[in-house]
Amino acid sequence: MPKNCFMKKIFAFFGAIALSLSVFAQTEYTFTTYRNVVNNGYDFWISTPDDYAVKKNEMPVILFLHGHSLCGTDLNRVRKYGCLDAISMGRDIDALIIAPQNPGGPWNPDKLMNVLNWVKNRFEMDTDRIYVIGMSQGGYGTFDLVAAHPEPFAAAMALCGGKSRGDVCGLNTLPFWILHGTADNAVPLSQSQIVVDAMKKCGSTHLLRFDKLNGYNHSQLAKVFYIPETYEWLLSHNRKVKKVNKDIKITTEKLNNAYQDIDRSSNKIIVRDNSRNAPEPMEGRGETVTAQDSLAKIANEVVQPAPKAKPAPAPAKKPTVHVVKKGDTLSAIARKYHTTVAKLCKINHIKETSILSLGQRIKVR
Numbered sequence: 001m002p003k004n005c006f007m008k009k010i011f012a013f014f015g016a017i018a019l020s021l022s023v024f025a026q027t028e029y030t031f032t033t034y035r036n037v038v039n040n041g042y043d044f045w046i047s048t049p050d051d052y053a054v055k056k057n058e059m060p061v062i063l064f065l066h067g068h069s070l071c072g073t074d075l076n077r078v079r080k081y082g083c084l085d086a087i088s089m090g091r092d093i094d095a096l097i098i099a100p101q102n103p104g105g106p107w108n109p110d111k112l113m114n115v116l117n118w119v120k121n122r123f124e125m126d127t128d129r130i131y132v133i134g135m136s137q138g139g140y141g142t143f144d145l146v147a148a149h150p151e152p153f154a155a156a157m158a159l160c161g162g163k164s165r166g167d168v169c170g171l172n173t174l175p176f177w178i179l180h181g182t183a184d185n186a187v188p189l190s191q192s193q194i195v196v197d198a199m200k201k202c203g204s205t206h207l208l209r210f211d212k213l214n215g216y217n218h219s220q221l222a223k224v225f226y227i228p229e230t231y232e233w234l235l236s237h238n239r240k241v242k243k244v245n246k247d248i249k250i251t252t253e254k255l256n257n258a259y260q261d262i263d264r265s266s267n268k269i270i271v272r273d274n275s276r277n278a279p280e281p282m283e284g285r286g287e288t289v290t291a292q293d294s295l296a297k298i299a300n301e302v303v304q305p306a307p308k309a310k311p312a313p314a315p316a317k318k319p320t321v322h323v324v325k326k327g328d329t330l331s332a333i334a335r336k337y338h339t340t341v342a343k344l345c346k347i348n349h350i351k352e353t354s355i356l357s358l359g360q361r362i363k364v365r
Contacts, residue, residue: 029050030272033271035273037278038115057124058126060129063112063116064133064134065135065137066082072101082225091228091267106144109147113145122278131156134159140164146170146176159179172199177211177244206244213250216255227255227258233250320363320365323361337365344362
């Protein structure tokens with residue numbers, strides 16, 4: 001055999017080994033779509049890394065809110081930029097990613113909470129490490145969501161956004177990083193400044209970071225999703241520890257090199273549609289939450305006196321009172337007794353935003 005042919009075979013052999021090792025080293029992510037599964041919510045993706053089955057209760061969660069350009073009813077649009085696209089390009093994000101799609105208009109905080117609570121009720125996760133990040137319209141959505149419902153989140157990032165709500169004091173209660181480009185002509189830097197000024201009126205802003213990226217325009221801020229520092233910063237926070245990480249920096253220099261250290265062959269993506277086979281809710285999950293969290297938790301069984309032993313017991317009467325247990329919400333109770341939250345509020349003389357207490361007796365008839 002000629003020497004050059006022999007050498008070609010040798011190179012081909014070792015090349016095949018290198019390729020197989022590269023494939024073997026891939027991290028596997030499963031992107032699953034859920035459509036029409038959340039009442040008064042959004043269609044969404046969930047990304048699960050291959051170690052999810054091992055970590056489960058240790059797995060953090062990132063809620064990604066896209067901008068106006070990805071609005072619509074085609075969920076594949078949500079993969080054009082942001083967290084899912086970063087994973088597809090090779091960025092390792094060891095977290096559950098929830099990526100809803102807004103069909104149009106401003107993000108609705110209550111709908112987003114319905115989606116988040118649906119996922120919390122069906123997936124194992126570290127409920128003290130839930131984060132939200134959004135850009136442009138998603139930046140507005142991040143501000144509005146956290147201002148209205150700060151309780152579940154350990155930290156948040158808003159890129160080139162602004163606020164729609166008047167009351168933003170909830171933003172002061174957790175580590176919050178605002179980034180905006182000085183050359184943004186689509187959403188001016190002043191919109192983030194308005195939020196910061198409003199936060200200062202609420203009191204201490206010691207958990208706030210506000211960075212102005214010199215010379216960056218609106219679309220260039222999408223590079224934030226592709227650098228490791230973004231996820232390192234988010235995942236470094238825990239809801240139980242109210243301290244902001246100021247050691248991690250995001251600079252224009254890092255953003256300019258956003259794609260250079262990504263190995264595009266390092267991740268394997270599996271795409272599934274699970275809309276018709278959505279997981280059942282888990283028992284014993286959750287904390288006391290507001291009634292606005294309409295799909296927050298599934299109610300536990302009604303506490304009733306043990307029936308007396310009889311040869312032929314009569315059918316049990318429909319209960320008229322529900323005793324609140326851990327994880328109960330007005331919406332879950334309403335579903336259980338085939339009534340509505342409005343009726344429960346009326347007969348109990350409470351509001352839909354009322355917080356339920358353990359042992360509280362709720363009239364259901």
